[in-house]
Amino acid sequence: MHKxxxxxxxxxxxxxxxxxxxxxxxxxxxxxxYLSAFDPATESAPSQAIRLALRERGYIEGQNIAIEYRYxxxxxxxxxxxxxxxxxxxxxxIVIAGGNRLILxxxxxxKTIPIVMTGGGGNPVEARLVESLAxxxxxxxxxxxxxxxxxxxxxxxxxxxxxxxxxxAVLYDPDGxxxxxxxxxxxxxxxxxxxxxxxxxxxxxxxxxDGVFAGIGKQRPDGLYVSGGGPVMVTNQKRILGFALxxxxxxxxxxxxxxxxxxxxxYGADQVESHRRVAYYVDRILKxxxxxxxxxxxxxxxxxxxxxxxxxxxxxxIPPEVLARATRIIK
Numbered sequence: 001m002h003k004x005x006x007x008x009x010x011x012x013x014x015x016x017x018x019x020x021x022x023x024x025x026x027x028x029x030x031x032x033x034y035l036s037a038f039d040p041a042t043e044s045a046p047s048q049a050i051r052l053a054l055r056e057r058g059y060i061e062g063q064n065i066a067i068e069y070r071y072x073x074x075x076x077x078x079x080x081x082x083x084x085x086x087x088x089x090x091x092x093x094i095v096i097a098g099g100n101r102l103i104l105x106x107x108x109x110x111k112t113i114p115i116v117m118t119g120g121g122g123n124p125v126e127a128r129l130v131e132s133l134a135x136x137x138x139x140x141x142x143x144x145x146x147x148x149x150x151x152x153x154x155x156x157x158x159x160x161x162x163x164x165x166x167x168x169a170v171l172y173d174p175d176g177x178x179x180x181x182x183x184x185x186x187x188x189x190x191x192x193x194x195x196x197x198x199x200x201x202x203x204x205x206x207x208x209x210d211g212v213f214a215g216i217g218k219q220r221p222d223g224l225y226v227s228g229g230g231p232v233m234v235t236n237q238k239r240i241l242g243f244a245l246x247x248x249x250x251x252x253x254x255x256x257x258x259x260x261x262x263x264x265x266x267y268g269a270d271q272v273e274s275h276r277r278v279a280y281y282v283d284r285i286l287k288x289x290x291x292x293x294x295x296x297x298x299x300x301x302x303x304x305x306x307x308x309x310x311x312x313x314x315x316x317x318i319p320p321e322v323l324a325r326a327t328r329i330i331k
Contacts, residue, residue, distance in 0.1 A: 029063075029065060030093075031066050032068070032282065033068045033070070033113075034050075034070070035072075035102065035106060036072065036098060036102075037072050037074065038231065038234050039071055039074070043071065043097055046097060046257075047069075050095070050118070053275055053278065059286075070085060070086060072098075072102070073231075074231035074232055074234065083108070093285055095116045099228070100129065103127075107129065110139065112139060113139065116141060116285070117129075117140065117296070118278050119143040123144065123146075133295060135295070139291050141294040141296055142296060142297075144296055145268060146298055150267065150268055151187050151254075154268075155187060157267050158250065160322050161264075167221040167223075168198060169219065171226045172226075172233075173232050175204060179227045183198075199216070203233065216243075222249075222250070223251065224251040226258065227254055228254050234255065237257070241262045244264070244314075245310070250264050250314065252267070264306070265305065268303070273299070273300070273301050305330065306322070306330070307330040
C-alpha cells in the first residue's frame with residue numbers, strides 16, 4: 001500500500017512538472033520579419049507562395065509563426081528605417097524580398113538576426129553580402145537567382161521570338177548594381193553576337209518615365225528589354241507594361257510577375273521553386289542551423305513564360321519552335 005501511494009505521488013509530481021513545459025512549448029511562436037522593397041500588391045503572389053511552402057513544413061501563420069510585414073513601396077530611403085524596426089521587434093529571422101540595397105540595409109541593422117534572401121539582386125559575393133556561396137560566413141544566406149548572368153539568354157530568346165528584331169530599347173535603373181552591370185557588360189556582348197543595336201535608357205525616379213518613353217518613341221526600336229527589378233521599376237510596372245502595349249513593342253522582362261501582368265516574355269529562375277527554398281532556410285534556421293553554415297543556393301530550374309494574349313494584342317506571331325520551349329503559356 002505504501003509503495004502504491006509513493007508511486008502515485010511521483011506520477012502526480014511528474015505530471016505537474018510536464019504541464020508547464022508543454023504549455024511553454026505550445027506558446028512558442030517564431031517571429032519572422034518580411035521586408036519588401038515593393039508594395040503589398042506586387043508582393044502578394046511571392047509572399048503567398050512562401051507562406052504555403054512554410055505551411056507544408058508545419059509552420060502556420062497565427063499558430064506557431066507570426067509574420068511582421070514591412071513594405072518600402074519603392075522608397076529606397078525607407079530601407080534602413082524598416083530594417084531597424086524589425087530588429088527592434090526582435091524577430092527571429094528577416095526574409096528579404098528585394099535586391100542588394102535592401103539586403104545591405106538589413107545587414108547594417110543587425111549582425112546577429114539571420115537574414116534570408118529570396119533571390120533578388122545581383123551576385124551576393126560581388127556585393128560583399130556573403131563571403132562565398134558555399135560558406136556565407138555571416139548572418140546572410142538564402143537564394144540568389146542569377147538575374148545578371150541571364151541577360152544574354154533573354155536577348156537571345158527575344159530575338160528568336162521576333163526574328164526581325166534589330167534595335168532594342170533597354171530600360172534600367174542605374175542605381176541598381178545588378179542592372180548597371182547587366183547593361184554595361186553583359187548585354188553588349190550578347191548584342192554583338194546577335195547583331196542587335198542596344199538603346200539604353202536610365203530610369204532613376206518616377207519623374208523620368210515620361211521623358212524616357214518619349215525618347216524611346218522617337219528612336220523607334222523593334223523591342224523592349226526591361227532589366228532587373230529595382231524598386232522604381234517594379235512599383236511602376238503598370239506604366240511600363242502600358243507603354244509596351246501602346247507602342248506595340250515585343251518585351252522581355254527579368255521579373256516573372258511582369259509577364260503575369262501583361263508583359264510578353266520572361267526567362268529566369270523558376271519562381272515557385274525559389275520560394276519553396278526560402279521556406280527550407282527558415283525551417284533550418286528555426287531548428288538551430290546558423291546562416292554562416294548554410295550555402296547560398298543558385299537556381300536549379302529555369303522557366304520561359306510567354307503571354308500569348310499580349311502577343312495577339314501587339315500583332316506578333318511567335319514561331320512554333322519558341323512556343324515549344326516555353327514552360328508556361330498564358331492564353
